[in-house]
Amino acid sequence: MPDLIYLGPDGGDVRSLVVHPENPERIFLGTADGQVYVSRNAGREWEKVVPGLRRRDLAVDTLVFDPNDADTLYAAGWELKSDRGALFRTRDGGDTWERMELGKYQSSIRAVAVSPLNSDLIAVGIREGVLLSKNGGATWRRISRGYRSLHNVHSLVFDVAQEELLYVGTWRLAWKTPDLGKSWEPIHKGMYWDSDLFSIQIDPRDPERLYAGACSGLYRSMSAGEKWAKLKNGLPGKAKRTRTVRLDPTSPDTVYAGTTAGLYRSADGGNSWKCLLADVVINAIVVDPVEGRRLLVGTDDAGILMSDDGGKSFLPSNQGFSQRQVSSIAVRKDDSEELMAAVTLDREYGGLFMSRDSGKSWEAFNAGLEDVVAGIKKILPSRASGEVFLGTGAGVFRGAPEERGWERIAGTESLIIHDMEIGIAGNDELFLAARQGLFLLDLKNDKLKSLKIPIYDREFSAVLVDEASGQVFVGTDMGVFRSDDGGNAWDIKVEGLPFVGVSVLKQSGSRLLCGTKAGLYYSDDQGESWIGCEGVFPLEIAAIESSPHDDRRLYAADSLVGYIFVSRDNGLTWETLDVGVLVSKISSLSVTSSGHLYAGTLAEGVVRIILQGAPQDSAVVASN
Helix, strand or coil: CCEEEEEECCEECCCEEEECCCCCCCEEEECCCCCEEEECCCCCCCEECCCCCCCCCEEEEEEEEECCEEEEEEEEEEECCCCEEEEEEECCCCCCCEEECCCCCCECEEEEEECCCCCCCEEEEECCEEEEECCCCCCCEECCCCCCCCCCEEEEEECCCCCCCEEEEECCCEEEECCCCCCCEECCCCCCCCCCEEEEEECCCCCCCEEEEECCEEEEECCCCCCCEECCCCCCCCCCCEEEEEEECCEEEEEEEEECCEEEEECCCCCCCEEEEECCCEEEEEECCCCCCCEEEEECCECEEEECCCCCCCEECCCCCEECEEEEEEECCCCCCCEEEEEECCHHHCEEEEECCCCCCCEECCCCCCCCCCCEEEEEECCCCCCEEEEECCEEEEEECCCEEEEECCCCCCCCEEEEEEECCEEEEEEEEECCEEEEEECCCCEEEEECECCECCCCCEEEEECCCCEEEEECCCCEEEECCCCCCCEEECCCCCCCCEEEEEEECCEEEEEECCEEEEECCCCCCCEECECCCCCCEEEEEECCCCCCCEEEEECCCCCEEEECCCCCECEECCCCCCCCCEEEEEECCCCEEEEEECCCCEEEEECCCCCCCCCCECCC
């Protein structure tokens, strides 16, 4: 079985953090793609928990330790494209996980609470309200019946002194029950109406003092929720979502608030606040329970930021953690391990990254890309000139990493590029497949020519240039078009293809391959007819790549699940490449002369699959 190695670039989105109640060096992290990471040295280094939850597309927003059993940890989340969710538990400190059944309830889970006075009492917040188990999760019942507005629960906390007292934050204000659901009391006096409560914290010294983070800001109650006051002194003037609130265990008057505008700290129980981090979305906070000056914050885009001086300064601490969305990868030279990866959707933390050591370390090269740094769609190295072209959501850029910065090619500013290819005239032109149409870019004169197809006027998804024949193939949501005269005239070539969108086109010798939203097809007659490839699931094929060592070996990957397929007969038949774990959705593939298969994923950065016979190295390998 091939080995799978996670390469980075490090960083990305962090959805949840929790520190081990007995060992502050051990911290767990949840991602938006169903992954759990663990640090064994207080957040300085991270490793993926394998096999983990075995779930994709699950935003793990909730990680909660059993306060009475340090080996028991709960993980819960919600699916990104549905209203479903799942609850998991480990009883051995994260080594193995089991999914907990919640009866007929399968909806999204936004909160979990375990009573500090009785571990058998577990509450779960779901779309329909509050589920409660009195027997450690063996059985559940919904305790919020009869209250029409007590649903879409986003936060839960058991009281530290009264076993049956439970506080609940919903998408619209707060509630509490003193008797585990037999009766309920709305507790939102002083709160703005329609305040989605993301976090509720209890001061352990004074259980009547509560803090609540909401979409309308931060609130404090000195009366067990009977009345709330909005905290303002030093906090953002406009309503900013307060995603999380944490008290310093070593000094409960020190309160941290993580908002969509940054991180804030109060040293006087919430009376006044100071901004510690600005212009970053904070999703999670961990304060070291022994050394309160050490804190970690989980962010959107920037990953983990760590402070050892109580928040005076922060540094990234993402070694081993990568929740990166890579839209394109490329090998800069055919005979090298110099990799380029485009990290998208991470604002200023994304962009073009380059590695000179097979992905062990990465460096960003973003000079000149300021307005599109997170919008790179395609990396296209020029083998002849050493230049690199970037297709982005705002045109085409050219540059040379390490030599000069990036410059947008005039006339392309309004184009949203999906794919591009060096033209028949070599490095003097590019074919551009864009949302706005199909174009030919004259690189010598920076002139853009629109190529019209009379029967098609929508977006183009893929382009392929056959240098030997001079033919050009383009992919659309109608199928494949071919031009025999450099793009002046076009014929549609769809015999045998399903009527679905084309994702990628690839040539292997005289054979053409077409990846579609319904599987993989090949043609041996220059696209006149197409045949479905055997052994490939009907998934959306996003990438096809050939081996430099064996002209009959091809690889393909899908963008829906993360399967990688291999063909040993130049694309006629295929089989699934078993790498032992489920890979994230895949955007692109590249094979190097040393026999390494690289995949750009949509949640885990770049991964490398060491194929049979390829040399091993010192990178971290996922255990099977």
